[in-house]
Amino acid sequence: MKLGRRGLFGVVVALVGVALVVKWVWFAAPVAPHVTTRLVMGTLVTISTWGVPEERERRAVGMAFEEFTRIEAMMSRFQPASEVTRINGARRGEVVSVSEELAQLLLQGIGMQRRSQGAFALGLAPLSDLWGFSREPPPVAPPDGQAVAAWLRRYASVAEAGIQVTTAPEFTVRLEDESIGLDLGGIAKGYGVDRAVEILHRQGVDNVLINAGGDMRGMGSKGGVPWHVGLRDPRDPNGLVAVLDWVDGMAMSTSGDYERFFMAEGRRYHHILDPASGDSARSGLMSVSIQAGDSVTADGLSTAVFVLGEERGLRLLQQFPGCEALLIRADGTFVQTPGFVGRWVKTP
Amino acid sequence: MNNWLSLLGRASTLADRWVMGVSGLGIVALGLTMRAVPGSQATVFRDNHPVLTLPLDRDVTTEVAGRLGPVTIEVRQGRVRLLEYLSPRMIGTRTGWIEGAGRMAACVPCGILLQVEGGRSPEDTSEWDAVAQ
Numbered sequence: 001m002k003l004g005r006r007g008l009f010g011v012v013v014a015l016v017g018v019a020l021v022v023k024w025v026w027f028a029a030p031v032a033p034h035v036t037t038r039l040v041m042g043t044l045v046t047i048s049t050w051g052v053p054e055e056r057e058r059r060a061v062g063m064a065f066e067e068f069t070r071i072e073a074m075m076s077r078f079q080p081a082s083e084v085t086r087i088n089g090a091r092r093g094e095v096v097s098v099s100e101e102l103a104q105l106l107l108q109g110i111g112m113q114r115r116s117q118g119a120f121a122l123g124l125a126p127l128s129d130l131w132g133f134s135r136e137p138p139p140v141a142p143p144d145g146q147a148v149a150a151w152l153r154r155y156a157s158v159a160e161a162g163i164q165v166t167t168a169p170e171f172t173v174r175l176e177d178e179s180i181g182l183d184l185g186g187i188a189k190g191y192g193v194d195r196a197v198e199i200l201h202r203q204g205v206d207n208v209l210i211n212a213g214g215d216m217r218g219m220g221s222k223g224g225v226p227w228h229v230g231l232r233d234p235r236d237p238n239g240l241v242a243v244l245d246w247v248d249g250m251a252m253s254t255s256g257d258y259e260r261f262f263m264a265e266g267r268r269y270h271h272i273l274d275p276a277s278g279d280s281a282r283s284g285l286m287s288v289s290i291q292a293g294d295s296v297t298a299d300g301l302s303t304a305v306f307v308l309g310e311e312r313g314l315r316l317l318q319q320f321p322g323c324e325a326l327l328i329r330a331d332g333t334f335v336q337t338p339g340f341v342g343r344w345v346k347t348p
Numbered sequence: 349m350n351n352w353l354s355l356l357g358r359a360s361t362l363a364d365r366w367v368m369g370v371s372g373l374g375i376v377a378l379g380l381t382m383r384a385v386p387g388s389q390a391t392v393f394r395d396n397h398p399v400l401t402l403p404l405d406r407d408v409t410t411e412v413a414g415r416l417g418p419v420t421i422e423v424r425q426g427r428v429r430l431l432e433y434l435s436p437r438m439i440g441t442r443t444g445w446i447e448g449a450g451r452m453a454a455c456v457p458c459g460i461l462l463q464v465e466g467g468r469s470p471e472d473t474s475e476w477d478a479v480a481q
Contacts, residue, residue: 033477037452038396039461044454048477136416136457211478222477230476240479254480289480 033209033222036061040068041076041189043213047196050207050222060203064196068212071195074102075188077125077181078134087173088125088181095172103171108296109187110163116304116316121275123162125181127151130278133260133271141264148278154179155275189215190253190299197295209246214254214302217295218246233346234258234287234328241334242326244342253298255306256287256328274307283309287328290317291341297323310335390428390446392421393461404428404447404464414458421462430455430462 033048034057045068047061077084087096098106109122130147132139154177155162162180166172175181193215200208200219207220209227218227226245233239234256257270257280274281288306292298301323305313310327317325317337324340334344360368392400392412400412404426411418420431427445430453443453449466 035450037461037463039393039454039456039459040396043456044452044461046478209477211480214481216478216480227477230479232479232481240476243476246477252480256481259481 031223034061036065038065038068040065041072041192041212042078043189045192045210045212047200048209048211048227049200049205050220052205052207056204060200060205063203064199064210067195067199068192071188071192074099075105075184075191077183084182084184087175090175092175092177092180095174098171098173100167100171103165103167103173105184105187105191105296106163106165106173106182107167109184109300110160110165112187112297112300112304114160115319116300116308118159118275119307119312119316120186120300120304121159122182122184122187123155123175123180124273124275125183126179127155127273127275127278128183128185128271129181131269131271131273138260138262139269140262142269142279151179152278155278159275186303187296187300189213190251190295190297193217193251193295214256214259215251215295215299216253217249217251219249221246221248231289231326231342235332239346241328241346242342242344247341249293250291250341251293251295251298252289252291253295253302254287254289255302257281258286272303272306281307283307283313284330285309285313285327286330288313289326289340289342291324291339292320293322301325388465390423390462390464393463395459396461402428412460414455414460416458419455419458419460428462428464429453430460 031051033050035046035048037044037046045065047064049057049061052060073079073081074083076082077088079085083098083102087098090096106122112120113122128134130143130151132143158177158180162176163182164174164176189212193210193212194217196210197208197217197219207222209218210216216229221227229244229246230240231242231244231254233241235258255272257268257272260271262269270280272281273279283306285306288302290298290302290305292301297320301317301320304316305325305327308316310329313327314325314337317323324337326334326336326340326342328334336342389404390402391398392402394412394414400410402408402410402421402423404423407424409420409422411420422429422431427447429445446453446462446464449464451464452461454461
């Protein structure tokens with residue numbers, strides 16, 4: 001049977017039509033998120049947005065990054081003009097006037113410090129300096145044991161009472177001993193993420209995912225498709241151990257022994273320091289991810305649980321309703337609380 | 349195969365075959381558009397300000413001034429990477445070669461961010477929106 005020119009032309013047009021349908025329906029993907037990355041607060045901060053007109057998106061994201069920069073300028077102990085540098089530089093026992101914003105965040109941190117029985121601590125700058133994880137080049141050997149022991153003795157005598165904050169009649173901070181110095185590394189990034197989300201929301205950006213070097217928070221979705229997030233394998237930078245579809249409003253923070261570390265005599269020394277020993281925390285965990293309603297809580301809790309270890313860490317978590325955890329043990333096995341959003345994907 | 353070609357020859361005219369050929373090329377072109385768009389150049393940022401643009405079609409090794417000293421950047425066969433400064437905090441060392449629009453490598457202590465230009469391809473559904481570190 002001869003199709004004829006018209007018949008064949010029709011077949012070809014139909015084939016092209018099918019190809020187009022396959023492309024636009026079967027392979028249809030939502031509009032890609034707009035992604036902006038900058039180096040702020042000593043880490044890579046990525047803000048992904050979806051479905052926002054370009055001009056408004058650029059303005060809002062710019063404001064969010066400005067907020068990160070502002071918080072860094074206020075809370076970094078490495079910025080000469082920051083409030084934290086001013087407090088650390090004051091004589092011990094001297095009352096230092098501070099902003100309400102810093103005082104309120106310090107109070108939040110002190111609350112976490114008390115509830116975690118000191119596992120999370122705001123005053124570890126002198127110990128961090130002994131270890132030198134923030135130095136360049138980074139350390140290759142642990143610090144002098146006697147220096148750490150001397151710090152431990154002094155710190156143990158003041159510990160919780162070492163940072164005094166008042167809110168009336170004015171906002172002040174007083175450090176009580178030389179063994180105490182503010183280091184807000186365990187809470188400031190989380191605060192930055194919360195503030196950035198708030199600013200973006202006020203600017204009409206409701207579909208956003210922020211990743212600030214382990215502190216994440218997401219709102220909305222990509223047109224109904226949830227934000228897809230992977231959780232890094234602590235021992236394989238290119239591997240994932242878990243995947244999750246982000247829940248609107250959720251914050252997640254991960255603390256692990258693999259971001260800043262060195263190996264010496266077969267031991268791994270990392271930057272999460274245990275105030276009880278003065279050493280890198282050795283709690284039998286290599287990674288802790290905490291999900292919470294805000295990044296400050298998630299940030300502080302992930303450090304505290306990492307330091308406390310599985311048993312005590314999960315007990316602490318019970319004091320924080322709505323918070324969930326995924327703990328990866330040193331042997332690579334894991335435990336997650338029933339409400340943790342995510343699916344373990346790594347095969348043994 | 350020969351039977352099919354013979355049948356096609358008998359069932360169509362030259363014009364039919366010409367239309368089929370052009371349409372076939374169109375379908376192939378459609379397929380190609382589904383692939384991720386490779387990046388054509390990379391931008392180097394120092395403290396979030398662009399300081400250098402590198403075309404990815406030309407192999408080159410160059411240096412930019414980082415906060416801690418020079419940082420070497422290498423382009424080879426359409427890929428690009430940061431070299432040197434072997435620090436646990438140098439994310440770039442661990443990132444290795446990058447290619448494809450939107451990919452990044454960074455040396456945080458150096459203040460250097462390397463990014464292949466262009467947003468993510470709309471068809472690039474294989475990627476995660478973020479990886480929690």
